[in-house]
Amino acid sequence: MANNIQAIRGMHDVLPEQTPLWQYAEQVIREVLGAYGYSEIRLPIVEKTELFKRSIGEVTDIVEKEMYTFEDRNGDSLTLRPEGTAGCLRACLEHGLLNGQVHRLWYYGPMYRHERPQKGRYRQFIQLGVETYGMAGPDIDAELIVLMDRLWKRLAIRDKVKLQLNSLGTVAERQVYRERLVAYFQDHAAQLDEDSQRRLLTNPLRILDTKNPAMAELVANAPALMDYLGADSLQHFQSITALLDDLGIGYEINQRLVRGLDYYGKTVFEWVTDELGSQGTVCAGGRYDGLIEQLGGKANHAVGFAMGIERLLALMETVGDYPLAKPVDVFMIRVGETAEKVGLRFAEQLRDALPALKLQVNCGGGSFKSQFKKADKSHADFALILGDDEAAQGVIGCKSLRIEAPQQTLSLEQAIAFLGEHFQNRAV
Structure with missing residues (x-):
């Protein structure tokens, strides 16, 4: 008897008994985004490899180890998208959507990363991305957080997530901090694990995000980026926290929360949970003004977030009581x-x-x-x-x-x- 062909490792089927919860979550997401005036944009799954090398950076785990990259029949290097921000910004630049305009956009669909599959982390995963362009003020940063707060409430999981905030400042401020951070970790090089030693010269801020408990004390005593921020960056961040305070949205300032990519600046945030084990981040976002120029556009403003739907559904399953549609009346x-x-x-x-x-x-x-x-x-x-x-x-x-x-x-x-x-x- 011939062996049955099975799904590729890390790429899962969603069976009929599972789809009602997906459909419910997707419907609520559409309704909440619509209530805030966000428009859907639909993007290709395959992009030129150069797009991700220029946006994510060649010296990153995603580009070096995780991307599904291949040559097509014309000899062009193409990649299954590992994330959506770069493709969304590419589309906006290509079609002239950033020429003096303001946009609130969202997209939804599969992303691909060749990493070790585990619960909540797959090689094909579904992601919601929300991107905004043309708005410099802290109010749009706060709006994205408020939008997510409303979504958690609609999905009955608000008590299961916590908001963490930080500011990465400007590129110049972060460069000064980066030099101080490298010097600190070099002084304690013997305490760095193998992954952190590799990141020390390529992406030192990511060391602050380590999940290695043996390095917890070392990271806790590292210099704090907030101490290196200028007046404008501090004012931007304080304006966001003031808006959240006024709306009664609780948060924790986590100075170890980083993105590690040079195009991120000022606001970064994550919604985290204790319900899903080691995969505790449900949603992550931040301001990435620098990426627009990095991809060839004129200086502009951008802030957004991304959320893995598999993790969202795993969190929803801990609640379990939703008005799911039946397939047959x-x-x-x-x-x-x-x-x-x-x-x-x-x-x-x-x-x-x-x-x-x-x-x-x-x-x-x-x-x-x-x-x-x-x-x-x-x-x-x-x-x-x-x-x-x-x-x-x-x-x-x-x-x-x-x-x-x-x-x-x-x-x-x-x-x-x-x-x-x-x-x-x-x-x-």
């Missing part, structure tokens, strides 16, 4: 040659009258008993039962599958009225 049983023909016509007439009704018709034949089992298994509220006698009389049986109630015999008009009233919140 009504299941039609057809027994007999005439009933099978009339039943299809009857079903289409019901769908014409009640467009939002989820009506599944049994196909493939079967006894009444076997079809009734299918109806019950579908989790429908009602079974419509049609035999040859009912078909000849122009009526259909209607049996409740969820509560004790006598079976009714209804005409088409009566069935439309009855089901329309029962599903009035969704039927037209």
Whole structure:
């Protein structure tokens, strides 16, 4: 017997019993983003490799180790997108969307990173990205945080996440701090693990983000970036915290929160949780004005965030009680040659009258008993039962599958009225 082909490691199927939670989360996300005036942008999954080398940086784990890169038939180097910010900004620059304009955008879809799969970290993962352009003030930074706060409340997980904030200052301020930080870690080089030794000369700020408990004390005693910020950077950060204080949104200032990419500046933030083990970051964002010039655009302003949907759903599963949509409202049983023909016509007439009704018709034949089992298994509220006698009389049986109630015999008009009233919140 031949071996079955299985999914690629780290790339998972989402099965029918799992999709209702995905659909619920996606619908709430769309509603919240719409309430704040954000527009969807849809981006290619494949981009030129150069885009990510220029944006993320060649000396990073993502570019060096994690990207899915290949040559196409023309010899061009292409990459499955490992993140969405670079592609979104590329699209805005290419189509002239940043020429004196303000934009609030979001995108949603798969990203790809070849890293060691573990719970909450996959090689194909779904990400929500939100990007804003053309706004310099702290109010847009605060708006993104407020938007997320509302989303957590809508998803009933606000008490499971905490907001952490920091400021990375300007490039010049960060360069001075970087030199001081390197000197500090060089003085304690013997205490650095292998990963931190590698980062010392390439990305020293990322050492502050280490998850190695053996380095916790060393990192805690490192110089604090906030001490190196100028008046403008401090004012920007304090304006954000003042806005959050006024709105009653709690936060923790975490001076070890960094991004490690040179284009980030001023605001950085993360929403973290204790519910998911080591994968504690649910959402991360920040201001990245510097990336626009880095990709060839004119100096401008940008701030955004990204969120992994798999981690969001894992957090939602700890709540577990959501009004998830059922795949089927009504299941039609057809027994007999005439009933099978009339039943299809009857079903289409019901769908014409009640467009939002989820009506599944049994196909493939079967006894009444076997079809009734299918109806019950579908989790429908009602079974419509049609035999040859009912078909000849122009009526259909209607049996409740969820509560004790006598079976009714209804005409088409009566069935439309009855089901329309029962599903009035969704039927037209």
